[in-house]
Structure formats: C-alpha cells, structure tokens
Ligand code: SF4
C-alpha cells in the first residue's frame with residue numbers, strides 16, 4: 550500500500566502492553582501491569598531511538614496465521630462482535646462525562662446525566678477502563694474484572 554502511494558514503509562514494532570480488552574479477556578492487576586509496562590520500556594526506547602535517527606524499524610516475519618488474523622478473521626470479528634450495544638452504566642455513575650471525553654470516536658453522549666452509546670464503536674475500551682467509579686459494564690463479560698489504563702505518570 551505504501552509503495553502504491555509513493556511512501557517509504559518504515560515497519561512495525563511489537564510492544565507487549567497490559568491487556569485492556571475486558572469485553573473478552575481479563576486485565577492484569579496493578580502490580581502485574583507495572584511489570585509488563587516496565588518490560589516494554591526498553592522496546593519503546595529502542596523504537597524511539599530508531600525513529601529519531603530516521604531509520605526503519607527491524608523487519609518482522611509475517612506468517613500465514615498473521616495474515617489470516619489481520620485479514621478475514623479481523624473482518625468477521627469486527628463486523629459481528631465490535632459493537633457498543635452491550636455497554637451500560639450502573640448506579641455508580643456520577644455523570645462526570647469522562648467517558649464522553651475519552652471516546653476517540655465521539656460515540657458517547659450524556660442523556661439526563663447518564664452515558665448513552667451510539668453505533669460508532671471500535672472497542673478501544675477507553676470508556677469502560679477509564680471511568681473513575683468503574684460504573685461501566687460490558688454486558689456480563691466485564692463483571693468483576695480489573696480495569697486497565699496506561700498510567701500517565703512518568704515514574705514507570
Ligand atoms: S465516566 Fe463513568 S461516572 Fe463518568 S459519566 Fe461516564 S459512566 Fe458515569
């Protein structure tokens with residue numbers, strides 16, 4: 550695609566970060582999250598260094614399974630599973646509006662002080678994992694699971 554558009558492909562880099570996709574999986578607790586982020590730091594620093602020097606990222610092998618995952622599997626998954634229908638706010642909601650601000654697709658609005666989700670969702674989990682009172686659930690799938698958001702502090 551880059552070649553077609555006359556761009557130079559710089560590559561991709563795999564950085565393992567804590568799971569936040571609680572619509573399907575479990576997020577790690579605070580201690581485990583910190584350990585994962587700490588382990589990811591050198592990879593990020595290496596990437597930053599390469600980018601600063603204008604170099605390409607190291608080439609990575611792309612196997613058939615990767616192609617399937619990024620191709621037909623992803624298409625089907627996105628079409629049938631990635632929807633906001635299952636989100637709801639519990640009585641713990643204070644109407645703070647953080648979820649409205651956090652959504653990258655402007656898919657949430659407040660109605661009488663409670664969030665309402667639209668149809669334009671990419672399952673980034675910013676709303677459910679960022680809610681300060683953990684008032685958002687995704688059907689029954691998120692019940693009792695820890696929420697994870699990358700900390701904004703520099704101490705990690
Ligand atoms: S972030 Fe949480 S508490 Fe704030 S409006 Fe959204 S659901 Fe309610």
Ligand code: SF4
Nearest residue numbers: 652670671673674676
């Ligand atoms: S999961 Fe992400 S895209 Fe979907 S409604 Fe929440 S913040 Fe918006």
